Amino acid sequence: MNPLPPLGALRAFEAVARLGSVVKAAESLHVTHSAISHQLRTLEGFLGLSLFLREGKKLLLTEEGRIYALRVRGALGDMAEATQRLQSCPKPHDITIGVVPSFALHWLLPRLPDFKAKYPQYTVNLRAGLGFEDMSNGLLDLAIRMGTGNWEGLQQQHLMDETVLLVAAAHFMPRPQTLAEVQTAVVIANPAIQWTSWCQAAGLADWRPKPAYTYNDSNLEVEAVRLGHGIALSRLSLVSAAIEAGSLVKITEIEVPYQYPYWLIWPEKSSASRKLADFSAWIIGQANDFVNGRNS
Amino acid sequence: MNPLPPLGALRAFEAVARLGSVVKAAESLHVTHSAISHQLRTLEGFLGLSLFLREGKKLLLTEEGRIYALRVRGALGDMAEATQRLQSCPKPHDITIGVVPSFALHWLLPRLPDFKAKYPQYTVNLRAGLGFEDMSNGLLDLAIRMGTGNWEGLQQQHLMDETVLLVAAAHFMPRPQTLAEVQTAVVIANPAIQWTSWCQAAGLADWRPKPAYTYNDSNLEVEAVRLGHGIALSRLSLVSAAIEAGSLVKITEIEVPYQYPYWLIWPEKSSASRKLADFSAWIIGQANDFVNGRNS
DNA sequence: GGTTCATGTTAGTTTTGCTCACATAAAGAC
DNA sequence: GTCTTTATGTGAGCAAAACTAACATGAACC
Known part of the structure; x- marks a missing residue:
């Protein structure tokens, strides 16, 4: 006789035990709640006993189920940690x-x-x-x-x-020529970049852009600029190659330090x-x- | 990303690591060597590294593979022990x-x-x-x-x-009637049963049967007698019901104690x-x- | 009373794990 | 040196397991 139940069923059980819910366990393991329900049924059949008390839609671990879950969690954790350690062991090259x-x-x-x-x-x-x-x-x-x-x-x-500067796509129209025109342009903002220093350096200490878009991912920001969706105050290291290549242009020569x-x-x-x-x-x-x- | 490889593959790997051979691991897990070989390939693919050095048909664990196998073995052992403990916890009824x-x-x-x-x-x-x-x-x-x-x-x-006595099937022919005929009958012996005491009690101290069959499983022995394959010196508790039912018969009334x-x-x-x-x-x-x- | 949410079940589909058959190569026997 | 045995690896096809979809049931909430 096999001394171990299907190991996938143990993983499902441990997730339910830890999270208190079939639905939450399903989300955690990226399957439907039905898959988890089936796995619990398989496991309890294999073991010949119930691991949960069912009260309406509540699932409560039995005392035996609780202890079993602790043991299984420990073992699964050991395997995961050993796997991660193996995968991360240093390779000289x-x-x-x-x-x-x-x-x-x-x-x-x-x-x-x-x-x-x-x-x-x-x-x-x-x-x-x-x-x-x-x-x-x-x-x-x-x-x-x-x-x-x-x-x-x-x-x-x-x-x-790092420094930040105003950039736009070379094909972006109308390209702002003056600071006045900057103030009416479509702005793509990144919440991680403060405009304060740049505005002061530009002599627009009392102005802040009202962005049409805000993207928290700089890759999205730079790509949106490249696509001509608007202008942005971008980090130089991210745009310098595109500027040299001519696909982006500096709107002004004003650059200010980025704080990080x-x-x-x-x-x-x-x-x-x-x-x-x-x-x-x-x-x-x-x-x-x-x-x-x-x-x- | 899933932090654990397929758990079945871990079990296969651990068996190979412990037994030193795909063929032996397959026997141990009751699958073909091909199944084990596929599981090893799957596991090494998941991990992105080799667990074994292959030298011709030899498999040698790498040092990393050896350490990993120890961790996996421990974890699998914990699960198996927890499972067994759960299954054996006392049920009052x-x-x-x-x-x-x-x-x-x-x-x-x-x-x-x-x-x-x-x-x-x-x-x-x-x-x-x-x-x-x-x-x-x-x-x-x-x-x-x-x-x-x-x-x-x-x-x-x-x-x-317990006692032992000579029995045969009721339909067994020729049924030995005398001790002399016993000595020429087909004998089914059980290595766990010594004839010494019985022979002395029967006045045949210098005779020992040369069995036609020896069965180490008493169920086989009794069934063979029941089928009429020969006579046997059997334990009373095993044959008494059949004797009362008439399907087996005592060849003599000589009974001697069984030592256990x-x-x-x-x-x-x-x-x-x-x-x-x-x-x-x-x-x-x-x-x-x-x-x-x-x-x- | 109606809606929402959780678990359980059936049926069908997809994926995984297995066997079979074969290939390759090393080790052992003669 | 040749033949046989034994071990591992691989591809194809099949069976079993795991999954999803759809639905049922019932408790909790509004």
């Missing part, structure tokens, strides 16, 4: 980098072939995201994040500052690995070139 | 009895309706087997075993003695449960009736 999605798309991606040419032995894994937990749990070799630095438990090095520069971060406990050194040296060089190109 | 298979078939089964009539509230679960581990791990309420008693860690009570009587055993730590008391009282009464019927 892979380098896994967490990056701000927009920075990855517009600044890093076009430059990566240069890294690859200089360091052909590395497999480069980009992981788009904004969080820090993948750094803590060992899934990343290093990350590029925006902020003010001073993150606890991480080593960090300033990579480069880019940082390289890596685990405090990280051994001084070769790949960390290689990538850091390369990207710092690239950042310096970018900044110097901007200032000449 | 179930009584689970471990019984010697032959005794169950020939002695206990015919009497169980009497128990059921007297104690209708119990669900009776018979578990045929000879071992003691199911007693230790809480799967049984009590057991009937043969032996000399004095088992450590168990409470025990002598149930009844029947015992009731139950866990030392067992609380004095009602069902234990009920069943013990009943079966001791039945055993006494059987023995008294034999002696009158």
Whole structure:
């Protein structure tokens, strides 16, 4: 006799036990409530006993069910953790980098072939995201994040500052020519970018745009600008390549600092690995070139 | 993303890791080696790495695979143990009895309706087997075993003695009439039964049968006798009902003690449960009736 | 009393896991 | 050295399991 029930049924059961509801468990596991209901029925049939008291539409774990759920949860957790640990174990020739999605798309991606040419032995894994937990749990070799630095438990090095400027698509009509016309243009705003400094620098201290669109994802913002949907106060690193290519244009030469520069971060406990050194040296060089190109 | 691979694949992987071979893992899990091979491929695909080094037809675990297998084994073991514990938790109205298979078939089964009539509230679960581990791990309420008693860690009570005698099918021809004819009859022997005492009691101290068949399973032995395949020195409790019914006959009235009587055993730590008391009282009464019927 | 929400069930569909058949190659026997 | 045995891997087809859709039932809420 098989000492284990169908393992999928255990996973369903544990989710119901933890969340208190077939519907919630279904949502959690991305299946219909009917699938969960079937799994519970299969499991209880296999075990030859009920794991829940049914009171109308309420499901209440029996005491035996509660204890079983704790044991199953522990075991499933162990397997998941072992799986994650296995998948994240360091490979000397892979380098896994967490990056701000927009920075990855517009600044890093076009430059990566240069890294690859200089360091052909590395497999480069980009992981788009904004969080820090993948750094803590060992899934990343290093990350590029925006902020003010001073993150606890991480080593960090300033990579480069960022600025923001007004941009539009080259084909955008009517293209604002004066600050007065800027004030009547269709604006695409990003809630993460404050207009205060730019308005002051432009001599429009008392004016704030009333955006036609707000996008919290910078990739959406930049793409909307590129499509000619409006103008935006965008980060230079995201638009500089398009400006050089001629598909976007600066509306004015006014640039102001963005309050959150880019940082390289890596685990405090990280051994001084070769790949960390290689990538850091390369990207710092690239950042310096970018900044110097901007200032000449 | 699902943090767990297909759990069936983990089970397959763990078996290969433990047994060192796809073929052995397949045997262990009662599937073809092809199923295991597919599961390994699925798992390695999910994980994005190899768990084994393949050298010709050898499979060698990588170091990462070895560590992962240990974690998975622990987790699967926890689930299996939790499942078993859940399934074996005591139910007040179930009584689970471990019984010697032959005794169950020939002695206990015919009497169980009497128990059921007297104690209708119990669900009776018979578990045929000879071992003691199911007693230790809480799967049984009590057991009937043969032996000399004095088992450590168990409470025990002598149930009844056993005797052995020569029997044949009523239709068996030629039926031995004399001890001389016994010596030329087709003999079905059970390795667990010594002829020494019987031969001495029969005045044939220098004779031992050369069996045409030996069966280590008493059910096979008794059935073979019933089918007229030969004569056997069988345990009385197994054949008495058939003798009374006329399908088997005693070849002689010579009966000698069997060296291993029947015992009731139950866990030392067992609380004095009602069902234990009920069943013990009943079966001791039945055993006494059987023995008294034999002696009158 | 009507509506909403949760669980359970049946029937049909989709996916997964399995077997079968075969391929390949290494190890063992002669 | 050749033949046989044994192990692993793969593709195709089938069966079983898991899933969804639709509906039923009943409790809770308005």
